[in-house]
Amino acid sequence: MLRMSATIVGMILAVPVKGDNIMAVTTRSGRTYQPTDLTTAKRRDFIEEARVGVARLRNSDGETLVALPERDLNALVELRDHALAFLSLENAMSRAREDRRSTDFGELAWATVLDDDDLAEFRAEFADGLASALAERSVARLDKTIHAWRLTSDLLRDPVAMARVNAGVDEDDVEVSSPTEIANEPAV
Amino acid sequence: MSKSMWKQWENAVSQAGDQNVQQLWDHLAYRPDQLPLLGSVTRLKGGHMKGKEGWSDVHHYEITGAGRINYQFHPDYAGGAQGDKHAVVKVTSIDMSSH
Numbered sequence: 001m002l003r004m005s006a007t008i009v010g011m012i013l014a015v016p017v018k019g020d021n022i023m024a025v026t027t028r029s030g031r032t033y034q035p036t037d038l039t040t041a042k043r044r045d046f047i048e049e050a051r052v053g054v055a056r057l058r059n060s061d062g063e064t065l066v067a068l069p070e071r072d073l074n075a076l077v078e079l080r081d082h083a084l085a086f087l088s089l090e091n092a093m094s095r096a097r098e099d100r101r102s103t104d105f106g107e108l109a110w111a112t113v114l115d116d117d118d119l120a121e122f123r124a125e126f127a128d129g130l131a132s133a134l135a136e137r138s139v140a141r142l143d144k145t146i147h148a149w150r151l152t153s154d155l156l157r158d159p160v161a162m163a164r165v166n167a168g169v170d171e172d173d174v175e176v177s178s179p180t181e182i183a184n185e186p187a188v
Numbered sequence: 189m190s191k192s193m194w195k196q197w198e199n200a201v202s203q204a205g206d207q208n209v210q211q212l213w214d215h216l217a218y219r220p221d222q223l224p225l226l227g228s229v230t231r232l233k234g235g236h237m238k239g240k241e242g243w244s245d246v247h248h249y250e251i252t253g254a255g256r257i258n259y260q261f262h263p264d265y266a267g268g269a270q271g272d273k274h275a276v277v278k279v280t281s282i283d284m285s286s287h
Contacts, residue, residue, distance in 0.1 A: 114234065115235075115236075117234070117235055118233070118234035118235060118236070121233065121234060121235075122233070122234070125233075144230075147230065148230045148231065148232060148233050148248075149233050149234075151230055151232055151248050151256075152232040152233045152234050152236075152237055154283075155232060155237070155246065155248075155258055155280075155281065156234075156236060158281055160281070161258060161280045161281035162236070162280075164190070164278065164280040164281070165236070165237070165246055165260065165280055166239065166240045166241065166243050166260070167278075168265075168267040169265065169267055169276060169278060172190050173190055173278070174190075174194070176197065176213070176279075178210065178213050178214075178217070179201060179206055179209045179210050179213055180206070180210055
């Protein structure tokens with residue numbers, strides 16, 4: 001029975017043998033393995049190719065499977081999700097503001113509170129973030145950008161808090177002492 | 189901080205625990221423009237969060253184990269009752285709900 005290390009190989013994906021509409025991948029050797037190769041010493045090469053990028057395996061039905069590191073697969077899935085969200089944003093922004101519904105923004109429905117200038121800035125940062133994520137195979141920085149905009153939308157929905165942004169200190173404000181100092185103050 | 193937020197601040201202290209709130213206070217008091225030693229700070233986005241007249245952009249601090257606080261800081265604030273220039277951190281809102 002073939003045993004493969006889950007820590008090395010993430011998942012085997014089925015891809016069309018002659019598919020033109022999938023992401024191009026390059027194996028280190030350009031080789032496509034056969035199932036029988038995995039019962040011989042060639043399986044080490046297969047696993048090593050999967051570990052450093054993509055390894056291809058053609059099964060008996062002629063379908064090609066690929067193995068790649070799980071982190072790369074996760075990044076691709078996350079990129080797909082973010083790309084779909086970006087398309088929703090583009091779609092929503094293509095409509096006149098008065099015709100937009102929050103559902104047009106999909107999972108970015110919170111963005112409806114952003115005005116047109118902020119939306120344009122958000123869109124530009126999102127596009128840059130997607131490009132960087134593709135290059136880096138990581139959505140971590142893009143996630144931080146989206147998170148910051150999400151937090152921004154939360155505050156924009158709070159008129160009391162927004163009234164305090166850039167406002168001066170007034171008589172309603174009180175100083176906050178260090179919690180430690182407060183705790184150490186002698187009881188009166 | 190506005191008097192109206194005092195109850196929320198007390199809730200934050202009780203929910204987050206003394207140590208986490210002390211870290212927040214140290215961050216705001218000594219290095220509001222730096223990354224915190226613990227917790228996380230995010231500078232908010234867009235035109236409405238831009239600082240004016242010396243105020244920083246609006247920053248958002250996530251309190252470990254509790255809610256969030258939004259603030260601005262001003263290194264040379266000359267307004268208020270004191271009149272002289274001094275550094276000020278202004279809390280714009282406290283949110284203790286889970287995110």
